[in-house]
Amino acid sequence: MKRTVENINYSKETIAIARFAKALGHPTRITILNYLDNQSCCFTGDLVGVLPLAQSTISQHLKELKDAGLIQGELKPPKIKYCIHQENWNKAKELFVNFLK
Template structure:
């Protein structure tokens, strides 16, 4: 009898990586991260000037990145500013680096 996904235990690292990978799964989010990584902070209004999308769409992408822990936001009325969450950014680099480095030689022969 096979176990369902909800019956399987995952490590904290696996759960975190899955959330980060999901957040990284859209090109707009990758663009946002690239822009934020090059700055100390960035206001959402500035992002709409760099990414030709509606503010509401940018906000939804920012929300997904924030929920994954890759960015952090701060309210500075009337704007919200976002920047890379440096601690989680380093964690993502470590987790994904270890994950991709763990490939065994030989594999399935494909």
């Protein structure tokens, strides 16, 4: 993407929506978020039991969601409890609702 058009000046909102949308743009991640919402929280290992994917792959998807700010991890040694990042979740909701008005 860093080629001739190095930096288009998108608005902050545009970038924010695209960032959230990108994170939501894979069925596995939608599934993870649904699961997370139902359980309110969960461990990586729970997902490994639920999804037919390698542990490393699931970890990668969790990273993607965490980087986008949609979830957060809390240390519960030796596990990590993942939950929805409510603040950013609400922000995403607001952005989408406003955008899709």
